[in-house]
Amino acid sequence: MPKLGMEPIRRAALVEATIAEIGSSGTLDVTVAQIARRAGMSSALAHHYFGGKEQIFLAAMRHTLTVYAAGVRGALAMAKGPEQRLEAIVRASFASSNFRREVVAAWLNFYVLAQASDDARRLLAVYQWRLRSNLTYDLRPLVGARASDVADRIAALIDGVYLRQTLGLKNVQGHGQPDEAAAVATVMGCLTLELQRGTT
Amino acid sequence: MPKLGMEPIRRAALVEATIAEIGSSGTLDVTVAQIARRAGMSSALAHHYFGGKEQIFLAAMRHTLTVYAAGVRGALAMAKGPEQRLEAIVRASFASSNFRREVVAAWLNFYVLAQASDDARRLLAVYQWRLRSNLTYDLRPLVGARASDVADRIAALIDGVYLRQTLGLKNVQGHGQPDEAAAVATVMGCLTLELQRGTT
Amino acid sequence: MPKLGMEPIRRAALVEATIAEIGSSGTLDVTVAQIARRAGMSSALAHHYFGGKEQIFLAAMRHTLTVYAAGVRGALAMAKGPEQRLEAIVRASFASSNFRREVVAAWLNFYVLAQASDDARRLLAVYQWRLRSNLTYDLRPLVGARASDVADRIAALIDGVYLRQTLGLKNVQGHGQPDEAAAVATVMGCLTLELQRGTT
């Protein structure tokens, strides 16, 4: 029962399915047919709407990064002062919407995709640039000239926690399923020390 | 001219070629034929020696991790006292033998491989366990009960620096090519603060 | 705004588009979607009007041959006597309405279509039969019993000139774009000799 205006619905379904499929296989070795099946349509339709596999991947990536960015933006909107804002960024980074098994696995694979696709690399670069920019902005009043270095450290730490999470091992001290609290604690531990040290 | 004792030579050549090929493509989407060609032999011979593609990958992984472990061990042997030993671990992690573009790219892909292969996951788990164990051992006398948390933090930070390096962006403040000094500085910055805080 | 009597307009547009598309690609490897797009409608509508791809092709063929036949008929109507009529046929064959790059390319492909489609073969056969018939009729009084042979020769020559034109090479001595005058000269050269020889 074909209707009009299916395109956005189909595209969204495919993006979700792509993340889920990458997440569940842990790999980019996912066929368009698998993705399409999970999204409830034929692979031909997937091609029709996206033009090709890489574009499907890129759309999934864009979506993931957009959701992440929205989370950070929302958290920042409610935070008062640099300290709160920094913690908001960290918490948003591990909010349950992003820090789920499948999303984390997809994230890892986006880094791989970025090795081969310029578009993908650009997307990731923007994400990193924004994160670093956000961190630096709020670190400046707190740690002065060290802001830049500290931002790098925190950003790397966040990515590192994500990366370790992909193994499904206890990233900090717990479970196996992503542990938001532990992840936040790991990063905040570092951040706290930096803030204590201050601008020296 | 078939020779005796060719096996170890062939295997080593294939392992090197595998890392190089993964490194240069940035992906596990590498054909056995490519690897074999780079190693100067037919793909049939590669199969003969390793039995299959996955085993080639695993051997490459094992090799990479072994080289890394040897580097750490060597560095530890010359270090005196916990502080020196900790720094030795960090330095070894970014020693030029490991921290090269292609090796870093391979490393990333090993994390992906670990998502799909139990053997690969085990190898990475051992690496992480060993790193954490080393760190905890030397942190204990310096930060007491916090050793475990700090070890997690440092380990995650190291992996994060690696991960960011894959994008070829400035991982800390510079360049584009792996910058050993910057990487060490990033991690040591965190470690120093932790040590300053001590056991409180 | 659906209108009445759209059918003939749509059909004509599709036929034109088909010839143009075959002409510009040089091949029958043309998708219905391409044709429909060029004709300014959806491919579904193209199917609606023609029932299928082959019928679209056949319609384009029929149209091309019809235009050609009309050209010949018109030219014959104004010619006096066998010689003039023969020349009229030759001239009409290379009149600019037919002897255009895209039409020539389409023509070539109709020969290919005729290999696979009986309907197409019939259409071409009729064209050839008519041409031969026209030629023979006017040759008879001029070359007597040789009329049949000469007609074959002239007909083959006309087709040969068309065929060579598809390569875009100098069909006779010049250019690259269809050269009506040169084509006519080539054929008339042969015809003139035959007429000079007469009925012997």
Place this chain on the structure above:
Amino acid sequence: MPKLGMEPIRRAALVEATIAEIGSSGTLDVTVAQIARRAGMSSALAHHYFGGKEQIFLAAMRHTLTVYAAGVRGALAMAKGPEQRLEAIVRASFASSNFRREVVAAWLNFYVLAQASDDARRLLAVYQWRLRSNLTYDLRPLVGARASDVADRIAALIDGVYLRQTLGLKNVQGHGQPDEAAAVATVMGCLTLELQRGTT
């Protein structure tokens, strides 16, 4: 039972099969699988040896043109004097090795291929150039300045006879199966008149 030196054998088999397949379908719409099956191997092997479908087609074309050229060369070697040489060319053009149903059909399709492939176009251009060159060379002493025009005429006539043959209609007065004698007669009829006219 794999042997060595299979490559030339396989390639030859594929070339033959390609011509046969194009000939029997009358189209370039032939799948690699069909060709490979006819040649007694898997389609994968066909790709292995040729790299792709277009190259298979080009090889078939090259082969066809090479056989034709060899035929002409052989005929010329035994001919004495311009007249004999000219007739030799014409006869060779319709020798049974070339003038077979399937080869003629393939020939037609090579013209189509030439519309889309530069390599194919080049091959056909070389054939035409050689034919024209051969004709002109021997026509010069017989028809003087008209050599060039006459060569064009004869060449076009030869191609036209081929083209008409693709329809399987009586190209001259007979049969349905290629009629070598009739074809030769058609072309020689024209040539004879030209020679009689001489250099005027």
Place this chain on the structure above:
DNA sequence: AATGAATGAGGATTCATTCAT
């Protein structure tokens, strides 16, 4: 020890065609 030969399985992509609106 080493490889050319060979293939089955699979995957991205295209396209004619159908259908509900």
Place this chain on the structure above:
DNA sequence: GATGAATGAATCCTCATTCAT
């Protein structure tokens, strides 16, 4: 009348893997 939606069926091509030599 007209079209977006949707798909099954192909087709080209790749590749890991096997085997006979």
